[in-house]
Amino acid sequence: MGKGRLEAFSDGVIAILITIMVLEVHVPQGGDLASLRPLLPTFLAYVMSFVYIGIYWNNHHHMFHVVERVGGSVLWANLHLLFWLSLVPFVTNWMGDHHADALPTAIYGGVLLMAAMAYTLLQNTILAHEGPDSMLARAVGHDWKGKLSLALYVAAIPLAFVNAWFADALYATVALIWLVPDRRIESRVNR
Amino acid sequence: MGKGRLEAFSDGVIAILITIMVLEVHVPQGGDLASLRPLLPTFLAYVMSFVYIGIYWNNHHHMFHVVERVGGSVLWANLHLLFWLSLVPFVTNWMGDHHADALPTAIYGGVLLMAAMAYTLLQNTILAHEGPDSMLARAVGHDWKGKLSLALYVAAIPLAFVNAWFADALYATVALIWLVPDRRIESRVNR
């Protein structure tokens, strides 16, 4: 099976997810600054989730760039990743509305954790087919970024019950880790 | 006519359908576990419909993989399938809100039944053009999965009026039948 439609379908789902989140930043009733201020937590949650979904799209793009053909198990592992990403708008809005509460912040981290595990599963499914000497295997290497992210999510979820801001800080940290350019795959491709 | 745009358009519609369903999982008013609990039936209905739409995309992907060119009748048979799939978010949310009621559960099955019949019609439209010796005809074979699914939907709809859970169990059974990897087309393609 060619990878074209898997990429197109994933692009479609991710494009919709990154866009519909903004529908939940509800237009304020008034036209002055005071009516805009309560939107700030929701807006910040939107920015963080936009960056996260952008990171997933970016990594997805890079990973499939070095894959040629995909089988049925990759299609399902990819849908599994898209399922967890599809919950991001829900948890983003819930956390935005209740940013001081522990549970929404913890569940936001739980969805990020599940998405990260789904991404790792997808990567392993592809690697099992590509083999340890493939370009992808060498590019991924020990995948310390992936492992560190999982560890930070696992730490953040209980911390949300101590103070939601601690968890938020860890979520932002993971985003920054991935925003720093990752040249692994690009440098292997030797454009 | 090439199949590229039909695939791209179908990918777009299916990607939107699988994503907008989550918009109806309304963000709860409160920030605690008690306010999350009423969402459980809606969430489970969302998961089942996500899997169903994923199965349709997967099968659609496999079917068109072995088709080269499509005529006007295939375009319309495909739009007919997309029409019934487009009703899935509506019936998912209705069933999620009224999971103990017979009618929403039965109508959910009715939409699944119509979608399955539309898929069979699309398959037959393509097969009429491809011929009985085509790769698709050999891959589809007797299509026992398709026939069994239709039979289970037909059984589930009246059962919903006995007990909605009986129907739900049958819907889940059909989903599981299709989740089990179907190697028919892939094995014929001999990657």
Place this chain on the structure above:
Amino acid sequence: MGKGRLEAFSDGVIAILITIMVLEVHVPQGGDLASLRPLLPTFLAYVMSFVYIGIYWNNHHHMFHVVERVGGSVLWANLHLLFWLSLVPFVTNWMGDHHADALPTAIYGGVLLMAAMAYTLLQNTILAHEGPDSMLARAVGHDWKGKLSLALYVAAIPLAFVNAWFADALYATVALIWLVPDRRIESRVNR
């Protein structure tokens, strides 16, 4: 300029339009047949608009199939068509909610008329570039379907003020005219 991105962008917009209309078929409060019945006019309006948007996608697909390259004027004529189509969900829902009122029914026809004129304009913009001996020019011919549709819309709009059902019947007639397979372009391509 290649036509690939124009097709992909149009597919995206049309796929979204055909799908988001269903979001306005609001999930009923109750779980019985009585709560489903008030949705019937909205549902029928949805079906008609689904067919209309399907027809536009189908014709768009066929037209661009025989075009190789597109210039800036085609990009804008295409966006102009998409603008009028983007109003279809709004007028569909308004007509569905007020199906006995003259104005929503007339404005529904007005949007269909503007979309049809925008399609004709797009076609003429392409034909001006392709020339009178092009495959598209020969396939379009005298375009009696397009001209008849415009005439029926122009007749339907004042008729809506006599009786909304007269206008609805004409809208359905135009849809049926286009649903009948149009082999003009396909037969020229000589698959």
Place this chain on the structure above:
Amino acid sequence: MGKGRLEAFSDGVIAILITIMVLEVHVPQGGDLASLRPLLPTFLAYVMSFVYIGIYWNNHHHMFHVVERVGGSVLWANLHLLFWLSLVPFVTNWMGDHHADALPTAIYGGVLLMAAMAYTLLQNTILAHEGPDSMLARAVGHDWKGKLSLALYVAAIPLAFVNAWFADALYATVALIWLVPDRRIESRVNR
């Protein structure tokens, strides 16, 4: 990295943005002309934003037409542009609801300004890679349209606090500047 997926993802996001804005033009309660009239400002704001997003898609299309390969920095500069564009539906609806108020009108201009700066940044990121003798560099030239747009936005934002219509007039002026066909890239490609 090939540019295909970047284009497909951007097309998806832009197609969704241009389409979901119409969801906020709420269907009126009544079926007569009086209930339609309050929608006029929202509708006009929708038309202007539709044109703006159409312009961005058009320019994006032209720019990437003459680019062959893209690196990670271009992916992120592109996502940065999409982020600001994703705020257009929100500010469009807010301005439509409060068209006489200074702040929504000023913030609408602020989002347009940020999007224009993000576009310039994306263009510069690509140019840094393509070099001063590239087809894109020659097509962009001194980019007076881009610079004039930035200047007009900067002028419009404080003017919104004098009179919202002054700012609206400048936003419309910028849109008209870009609607006038820009043959720079097309003429270089020498179709």
